[in-house]
Amino acid sequence: AQSVTQLGSHVSVSEGALVLLRCNYSSSVPPYLFWYVQYPNQGLQLLLKYTSAATLVKGINGFEAEFKKSETSFHLTKPSAHMSDAAEYFCAVIKYGFGNEKLTFGTGTRLTIIP
């Protein structure tokens, strides 16, 4: 079964510091992996996705993630945190079901930026 585990429900970084949000997956087949961001009281917005092309995936707002098969990881990074990055971040994997894909989400990581 496909699933993801996000390590750390809360992460705090200083403005300008490196952002690292961790996601590990388990999948019996090559996975499709996603990172979504959610701002308070809003829906989810796609940051980036991995679909078995390049292992380093660049997304919106300066975020990127690297697919590492040997580590079963898909960690999200940003070189320099901005106050506007404060939000909740979800890693997700495609769960193959009958006829169409379904996303299975991690439990989320709340990112706080310290001025």
Place this chain on the structure above:
Amino acid sequence: DGGITQSPKYLFRKEGQNVTLSCEQNLNHDAMYWYRQDPGQGLRLIYYSQIVNDFQKGDIAEGYSVSREKKESFPLTVTSAQKNPTAFYLCASSPPGHTSGNTIYFGEGSWLTVV
């Protein structure tokens, strides 16, 4: 603009009442989904529909019902059988593509509170 519209944004339900959350999309997507979000638990799939007049149970379908009479619409009814309905509900849609890792797009969500 194309997108997914959920209404109402905030809804209060009395004990024993059924309530219906609306979800409309003008993206011409075939697949639609309902997720429930609780703090610390990520998103859990309630129901999904791949095509008009067809829908499937997700991981937590008990106490919920849906219909898919039109491609654009996928309303969710929270019945009195749902014992703990207070949550944030997210509707989503995606274009067809069984193994292509197509992006799933989300609405802005609806808050349901039992009073």
